[in-house]
Amino acid sequence: MARYIFVAGGVMSGIGKGITTASIGRILKSRGFRVTAIKIDPYVNVDAGTMNPIEHGEVFVTGDGTECDQDVGNYERFIDEDLSTANYITTGRVYQSVINRERNLEYGGKCVEVVPHIPEEVIRRIKQANHRADFILIEIGGTVGEYQNSLFLEAARMMRLASSRDVLFILVSYLPVPSMIGEMKSKPTQQAVRWLNMAGIQPDIIIARSVVAIDEPRKQKISTFCNLSKEDVISAPDIKSIYEVPINFEKDHLGERILKKFKVKKGGNANLQDWQRLIRIIKTAQKPVKIGIVGKYFETGKFTLMDSYISVIEAVKHAAWANKRAPQITWLSSENYEENAGSLKELQQYDGIIVPGGFGGRGVEGKIKAIEFCRTNKIPYLGLCFGMQLAVIEFARNVCGIKNAQSAEFAKKDDALVIDVMPEQKALIAEKKYGGTMRLGDYKCQLKTKTKSFQAYKISNIIERHRHRYEVNNDYRDVLEKNGMVVAGVNPERDLVEIVELPSHPFFVASQFHPEFKSRPLRPHPLFREFIKAAMNER
Numbered sequence: 001m002a003r004y005i006f007v008a009g010g011v012m013s014g015i016g017k018g019i020t021t022a023s024i025g026r027i028l029k030s031r032g033f034r035v036t037a038i039k040i041d042p043y044v045n046v047d048a049g050t051m052n053p054i055e056h057g058e059v060f061v062t063g064d065g066t067e068c069d070q071d072v073g074n075y076e077r078f079i080d081e082d083l084s085t086a087n088y089i090t091t092g093r094v095y096q097s098v099i100n101r102e103r104n105l106e107y108g109g110k111c112v113e114v115v116p117h118i119p120e121e122v123i124r125r126i127k128q129a130n131h132r133a134d135f136i137l138i139e140i141g142g143t144v145g146e147y148q149n150s151l152f153l154e155a156a157r158m159m160r161l162a163s164s165r166d167v168l169f170i171l172v173s174y175l176p177v178p179s180m181i182g183e184m185k186s187k188p189t190q191q192a193v194r195w196l197n198m199a200g201i202q203p204d205i206i207i208a209r210s211v212v213a214i215d216e217p218r219k220q221k222i223s224t225f226c227n228l229s230k231e232d233v234i235s236a237p238d239i240k241s242i243y244e245v246p247i248n249f250e251k252d253h254l255g256e257r258i259l260k261k262f263k264v265k266k267g268g269n270a271n272l273q274d275w276q277r278l279i280r281i282i283k284t285a286q287k288p289v290k291i292g293i294v295g296k297y298f299e300t301g302k303f304t305l306m307d308s309y310i311s312v313i314e315a316v317k318h319a320a321w322a323n324k325r326a327p328q329i330t331w332l333s334s335e336n337y338e339e340n341a342g343s344l345k346e347l348q349q350y351d352g353i354i355v356p357g358g359f360g361g362r363g364v365e366g367k368i369k370a371i372e373f374c375r376t377n378k379i380p381y382l383g384l385c386f387g388m389q390l391a392v393i394e395f396a397r398n399v400c401g402i403k404n405a406q407s408a409e410f411a412k413k414d415d416a417l418v419i420d421v422m423p424e425q426k427a428l429i430a431e432k433k434y435g436g437t438m439r440l441g442d443y444k445c446q447l448k449t450k451t452k453s454f455q456a457y458k459i460s461n462i463i464e465r466h467r468h469r470y471e472v473n474n475d476y477r478d479v480l481e482k483n484g485m486v487v488a489g490v491n492p493e494r495d496l497v498e499i500v501e502l503p504s505h506p507f508f509v510a511s512q513f514h515p516e517f518k519s520r521p522l523r524p525h526p527l528f529r530e531f532i533k534a535a536m537n538e539r
């Protein structure tokens, strides 16, 4: 029988609800329970695939090809489980199924209403997420008090009413310490609890996010004014690494409190030893490995967003830690290399360069210049999806002499399409069927032995996650290979190029798939691990 833990956020967004949810998952799993987690996004978008990363952060892709919120990636990394479409709910998805059902006369002539039919569909989705889990965590996106997530709170309230013993509410709230006062203030949290109360919900536990740990007087205050016991106010100060959050929660006995509330007797001690070992490395690794990421989805006004490439960043960190190094990641704007070719020299400062996924023509020529610089100066290079397509274009232009080599994604009339659109994509694009129609999720890849990729994976048949419409044009495979590019991995069903390498280079590997989605803190991805090793050795 599954138990449900709802996690909602108060005061403001961006305080780490996703990491909190993922960390609760981790501490329950480390006590021997089966755990899964669901992200609810209040957007009308059916999935995250149609959103610009600057708007919404990275689009994470699950094995079954669901384009979802980056928090699903956090869940996978912390809970160490492969999730699926059942782990992602949006307003768009919920309404779409209710409307489809209405069109199929499945409501038997009833008037279909926002309440109760929408929350009922939410509940149906939550309940079918995983039949084998002991605990299902449900993170409600946004902040309490917003109009957008009220129907999801209503679903949570209805679930609690139906079965109060199996449903728990956790509020992740923020306690500011205004610099001119110098004291941690609890009023915004009290107000967030009022908002929840108005939705008919009383939080069982409050996670007190702040720059510092919450002290006893403040715990007492929240206890009195928010109507819960002091032990249920859990300290959650800012810390250096997100991977320390589960350990911090355990220091404040969060796992115990949760189990006690559910009256679950087993699962006494959390086994977080391997996690603790990782934290020790994170805290003690001194020698840096400097990685530059050449992209374009990180500038927003005067701020730099890291969210667009979160899985890439985490994968670099996991691999660096596995090699006992301190990861040092720098954002490099590809457009800068177009305006100012002299600035390419800065790439020499890095131990390795990554060109991650991307869409559209903006910044492309700058990325190609950066790739050329890495190739000719023997700087370790890892290309991810777009970074692979552009590596092939660069090689076609500058080594094979196909000066007009280009991708069909932004080609002019007479360009040589070394990267072409996949045949089945043409009709979809013509009909503007963009949502959820790329080549998405798991596909097989067969590796050639005696390649760096094979050395990394140590097996011939792998499965990796994809998200693209374009691919290497097989008409150009011969000329690429004759000039020294090795096709190290191929999709056996359709003979698609999945990995290319340059054997004459210390490390130049680029994949059509996104290895970053499968990297886990305690199990770094083989390609990232070897890339970091090369970065350590060669420079």
Ligand code: GLN
Pocket (backbone or CB within 6 Å): 356, 357, 358, 359, 360, 384, 385, 386, 387, 389, 409, 467, 468, 469, 470, 471
């Ligand atoms: N824009 C390219 C394509 O659609 C690459 C996509 C990506 O990097 N995820 O094929």
